[in-house]
Amino acid sequence: MSEIKQTFNSSLGKKLIMALTGLFLCTFIIVHVAGNLFLFKNDDGYGFNVYANFLTHFPPIEVVAYLLYLAILVHALYGLILTIQNRRARPVSYAVQTKSPASWSSKNMGLLGSILFLFLVIHMGDFWYKYKFTDTVGYKEYRTNVLTNERIVSDFTPADPSFEHSSTTENDVEIVRVKDLHARVADSFSNVWYVLFYVLAMGAVSFHLLHGFQSAFQTLGWTHRKYSPVVKFIGTWLFAVIIPLGFALMPVVYFIQSLGR
Numbered sequence: 001m002s003e004i005k006q007t008f009n010s011s012l013g014k015k016l017i018m019a020l021t022g023l024f025l026c027t028f029i030i031v032h033v034a035g036n037l038f039l040f041k042n043d044d045g046y047g048f049n050v051y052a053n054f055l056t057h058f059p060p061i062e063v064v065a066y067l068l069y070l071a072i073l074v075h076a077l078y079g080l081i082l083t084i085q086n087r088r089a090r091p092v093s094y095a096v097q098t099k100s101p102a103s104w105s106s107k108n109m110g111l112l113g114s115i116l117f118l119f120l121v122i123h124m125g126d127f128w129y130k131y132k133f134t135d136t137v138g139y140k141e142y143r144t145n146v147l148t149n150e151r152i153v154s155d156f157t158p159a160d161p162s163f164e165h166s167s168t169t170e171n172d173v174e175i176v177r178v179k180d181l182h183a184r185v186a187d188s189f190s191n192v193w194y195v196l197f198y199v200l201a202m203g204a205v206s207f208h209l210l211h212g213f214q215s216a217f218q219t220l221g222w223t224h225r226k227y228s229p230v231v232k233f234i235g236t237w238l239f240a241v242i243i244p245l246g247f248a249l250m251p252v253v254y255f256i257q258s259l260g261r
Contacts, residue, residue: 011082011085014078014081014082015082015219016219016220017074017075017078018075018078018079018082018216018219019215019216019217019219019220020216020220021071021072021074021075021078022075022212022213022216023213023216024067024068024071025068025071025072025075026209026213026216026239028068029205029239029243030243033243033246033247035048035051035055036048036246036247036250037246038051039182039185039250039254040250040253043151044140044142044151044153044182045140045180045181045182045183045186046140046142046151046153046176048181048182048185049140049178049179049180049181049182050176050178052131052178052179052181052182053165053178053179056131056132057164057165072117072120076113076117079109079110079113080110080113083109083110083113104207105207105208105210105211105212106211106215108207109208109211109212112204112207112208113208115200115201115204116201116204116205116208119197119198119201119204122197123198123201126184126188127181127184127185127188130184131179131181131184135161136184137179137180137181137183137184138155138156138157138179138180138183139155139156139157139158139163139177139178139179139180140153140154140155140156140177140178140179140180140182140183141153141154141155141156141175141176141177142174142175142176142177142178143173143174143175144173144174144176145172145173146169146172146173146174147172155180156177158177163177164179165177165178165179185250185254186254186257186258188251189250189251189254189255189258190254190255190258192255194251195251195252195254195255198247198248198251199248199251199252202244202245202247202248203244203248205243205244205247206240206241206244207240209235209239209240209243209244210235210236210239210240213231213234213235213239213240214231214232214235217231
């Protein structure tokens with residue numbers, strides 16, 4: 001046990017923890033950006049609200065969610081520790097600075113991580129916390145005719161304060177009542193400062209993953225001349241371009257839509 005503790009307290013052990021938690025978080029953001037694509041559907045928030053309800057009420061998902069929160073805290077903590085250790089080991093910066101984006105990312109992971117952690121605190125406070133633990137998020141009722149697929153949407157006020165959600169079918173009409181997180185998202189993304197901060201944070205995600213995804217495989221020793229180019233391609237195009245762009249488009253689109261209302 002002492003050898004295991006010593007291993008994970010070493011610099012290499014901390015990097016291993018960073019790599020494992022980082023890859024776990026990478027799998028999460030794939031699922032997260034895929035689920036958030038519901039925001040682009042023109043269905044009065046039905047798909048996104050049902051998706052949000054599923055994430056917060058399906059027990060296996062809730063267990064994974066708490067593992068995710070733990071991974072975020074551990075990743076942030078060990079990132080901070082490694083950054084401090086690296087600064088102490090090299091208090092004087094190099095005389096010659098390289099210009100490549102990957103090199104800039106690797107030398108500024110502490111800054112990028114700090115921006116991301118601040119973003120996560122604000123983001124989760126604005127959406128997850130208010131959705132789960134406050135009454136500031138209203139409800140929507142969706143009545144969908146299962147034969148014609150026609151849907152009627154209206155606000156809903158539950159009589160029972162402990163009401164969470166319901167789904168019933170009456171005379172070929174599916175009645176779904178859920179919290180209206182979609183309205184909360186639309187309201188937040190109508191604030192230009194929130195949108196700008198969100199886009200800035202997605203830029204930090206891009207540079208953070210540009211270095212972090214490939215670095216995780218190197219730390220774990222999963223390198224091979226045949227597969228390393230594939231890892232680099234995925235890390236660059238999927239995690240550093242497509243996913244951050246997908247996230248950044250959401251607040252921009254909603255802000256533009258809010259200008260037309």
